[in-house]
Amino acid sequence: MSNNLQDKIETQEYIVNMGPQHPSTHGVLRLMVNLEGEIVKNVDPVVGYIHSGIEKMTESLAYPQIIHLTDRMDYLSAHMNNEAVALCIENALQVEVSDRVKVIRTLMAELQRLASHQLWWCVMGMDMGALTTFFYGLRDREMILDIFEETCGARLTLNYSTPGGVMFDLHPNFQKRVKEFTKYFRKVLPEYNQLLTGNVIFKERTVGLGPLSKEDAIAYGVTGPTGRASGFACDVRKHNPYSAYDRVQFNEILRTDGDTFGRYQARIDEMYESLNIIDQLIDNIPEGDYQAKMKGVIKLPEGEFYQRVETARGELGVYILSDGKKNPYRVKFRSPVFSNLWVLNHLIKGQKIADLVAVMSTLDLVIPDIDR
Amino acid sequence: MKALIQYISTILQGLLTLVKGMAVTGHYFFRPKLITTQQYPENRQTLKMFDRFRGEVIMPHDENNHHKCTGCGICEMNCPNGSIEIITKMIETPEGKKKKVIDKHIYHLGMCTLCNLCVKACPTGAIVMGQKFEHAVWDRTQLTKVLNQPGSELMKDVKE
Numbered sequence: 001m002s003n004n005l006q007d008k009i010e011t012q013e014y015i016v017n018m019g020p021q022h023p024s025t026h027g028v029l030r031l032m033v034n035l036e037g038e039i040v041k042n043v044d045p046v047v048g049y050i051h052s053g054i055e056k057m058t059e060s061l062a063y064p065q066i067i068h069l070t071d072r073m074d075y076l077s078a079h080m081n082n083e084a085v086a087l088c089i090e091n092a093l094q095v096e097v098s099d100r101v102k103v104i105r106t107l108m109a110e111l112q113r114l115a116s117h118q119l120w121w122c123v124m125g126m127d128m129g130a131l132t133t134f135f136y137g138l139r140d141r142e143m144i145l146d147i148f149e150e151t152c153g154a155r156l157t158l159n160y161s162t163p164g165g166v167m168f169d170l171h172p173n174f175q176k177r178v179k180e181f182t183k184y185f186r187k188v189l190p191e192y193n194q195l196l197t198g199n200v201i202f203k204e205r206t207v208g209l210g211p212l213s214k215e216d217a218i219a220y221g222v223t224g225p226t227g228r229a230s231g232f233a234c235d236v237r238k239h240n241p242y243s244a245y246d247r248v249q250f251n252e253i254l255r256t257d258g259d260t261f262g263r264y265q266a267r268i269d270e271m272y273e274s275l276n277i278i279d280q281l282i283d284n285i286p287e288g289d290y291q292a293k294m295k296g297v298i299k300l301p302e303g304e305f306y307q308r309v310e311t312a313r314g315e316l317g318v319y320i321l322s323d324g325k326k327n328p329y330r331v332k333f334r335s336p337v338f339s340n341l342w343v344l345n346h347l348i349k350g351q352k353i354a355d356l357v358a359v360m361s362t363l364d365l366v367i368p369d370i371d372r
Numbered sequence: 373m374k375a376l377i378q379y380i381s382t383i384l385q386g387l388l389t390l391v392k393g394m395a396v397t398g399h400y401f402f403r404p405k406l407i408t409t410q411q412y413p414e415n416r417q418t419l420k421m422f423d424r425f426r427g428e429v430i431m432p433h434d435e436n437n438h439h440k441c442t443g444c445g446i447c448e449m450n451c452p453n454g455s456i457e458i459i460t461k462m463i464e465t466p467e468g469k470k471k472k473v474i475d476k477h478i479y480h481l482g483m484c485t486l487c488n489l490c491v492k493a494c495p496t497g498a499i500v501m502g503q504k505f506e507h508a509v510w511d512r513t514q515l516t517k518v519l520n521q522p523g524s525e526l527m528k529d530v531k532e
Contacts, residue, residue: 139407194392198392200386201386
C-alpha cells in the first residue's frame with residue numbers, strides 16, 4: 001500500500017532563495033538553492049547586492065586616498081588590505097621602508113588575523129546554534145580592537161598603512177597591551193577547543209562534511225585556510241614573504257582532510273601561529289622612522305604593478321595599471337572571498353540544506369569583499 | 373553485544389564533551405565580570421576614548437576665539453570624498469594690504485570616512501580629530517558643520 005503511494009506521489013525540484021537578507025550568509029549574499037526534498041541539488045550564488053564600485057572609484061583618486069577605500073572591502077582584514085596597496089605603491093616607486101615599519105605592519109597584520117579568526121569562530125558557533133561562542137569570541141576580539149583604537153585611531157576601518165610607512169608611530173602602551181593580550185589569549189584559546197571543537201554535536205555536524213580535494217582547491221583557486229585545509233600550500237607569507245615575514249619562524253598550517261572540520265581546525269591552528277609570530281616580534285621592534293619621505297603628489301611610473309598579501313581569508317592581489325599620472329588608470333583587486341565562494345556549489349552538492357550553513361561558515365565569507 | 377557497548381560509550385563520550393563545555397560556561401556564569409566587555413550606555417559618564425580615536429574633524433579655538441586655519445585648502449584637496457569645503461574671503465589689513473582669509477570651513481560629517489588624511493596634511497595643525505562618537509541627529513542637515521566659529525580670527529604666530 002505504502003509503496004504504491006510512494007510511486008504515485010510526484011516530487012519536483014524547487015528553488016529556495018536563501019538571502020539576500022538571511023542572517024547566516026553574513027551579509028547580502030543571495031543563494032538560489034535548488035532543492036529536491038532536503039537534498040541540495042545545486043547552489044547558485046547571486047552577488048552584487050552590495051557592490052560599491054571601489055575599483056572604479058580608485059580611478060579618480062590619488063594613490064594615498066585609495067588606501068582608505070580598501071578598508072571597506074574585507075573589513076575584517078582591513079590592515080592587510082591597506083598593506084597590500086601600500087606595498088604595491090612602494091614597489092612601483094622603489095621606496096625602501098624602514099625595518100620599524102615592516103615590523104609594525106607585520107604585528108598589526110597578525111593582530112588583525114587573530115581578530116578576524118576570533119570573529120569567524122564566534123559566528124561559526126552561532127551558525128551551528130551555539131550562541132555562547134558568540135559572546136566569548138567577541139570578548140577576546142574587544143582587546144585587539146582596543147589595541148587598534150589606541151594606536152591607529154579606529155577599530156575597524158584602520159587606514160593605518162600609508163605609502164612609505166604607517167599613519168602614526170606605535171603608541172607607548174602598545175607593547176604592554178599586546179603582551180597582556182597574548183598572555184591572556186594563550187590561556188583562553190584552550191577554552192575555545194573545550195567549548196566547540198570537542199563538542200559532540202559540533203563534530204557530528206562537521207566531520208566529513210563538504211570535503212574538498214587538493215586538486216579541486218587548486219582548480220577553483222581556493223586560498224587561505226580553506227585551501228590549506230585541503231593540503232594546498234598557498235601561504236603567501238611563507239612562499240613569497242613581504243614585510244617582516246622573512247625574519248620570523250612559523251609553520252604553514254597544512255592539513256589533508258579538507259572537510260568542514262578540517263577547515264575549522266586549520267583556522268584554530270592559525271591562531272596559535274599568529275600568536276607565535278607576535279611573540280617573536282613584539283620584544284624587538286627596531287627603531288627608525290615610521291614614515292619614509294614621500295613626494296607631496298605621488299605619481300607612479302608607467303606600467304603594471306602587482307602585489308599579493310595573505311589576508312585572513314586568503315590571497316589578496318592588488319593590480320595597478322598606471323599611465324604615469326597621479327591617478328591609477330585601472331585597479332583590480334583579486335579578492336580571496338570571491339574565489340572561495342564559487343567552490344560552495346561543489347562542496348554542498350548532494351548534502352542536506354542544513355549543512356549548507358555549516359559549509360558556508362567555514363568558507364568565512366565577507367560579502368563586501370566579493371562585490372567590492 | 374559489541375555494537376551495544378559502542379553505542380553506549382558514544383553516548384557517554386558525547387555527554388562528557390557536553391559537560392566539558394558546560395564547565396566553561398559555568399565558570400563564567402559565576403564570574404560575570406570576566407565575560408562582560410563594557411556596559412555602554414551606563415558608563416557614559418566615565419567613558420573616555422583613546423587620544424587618537426577618530427570621531428570627527430574639529431578645529432580648536434583658543435580663549436580669544438583664534439584658530440590656526442589659513443584657508444590654504446590643502447585639506448580640501450586631500451579629502452577623498454569631498455567632505456570639506458573651504459570658502460575664503462579677501463580682507464584689507466590695517467597696513468592697507470589685501471589678504472585672503474578663511475570665511476567658512478565647511479565640514480560634511482555625513483560624507484566623512486574619518487580617514488585622517490586631512491589632519492595629516494594640514495600644514496599648520498589647524499584641524500584635529502575629536503573624540504566625540506555619538507553623532508546621531510534627527511535631520512541630516514545638522515551633519516553639515518562650519519568648523520571655524522563666527523567672528524574667529526587667525527592666530528598671530530601662524531605662518532602662512
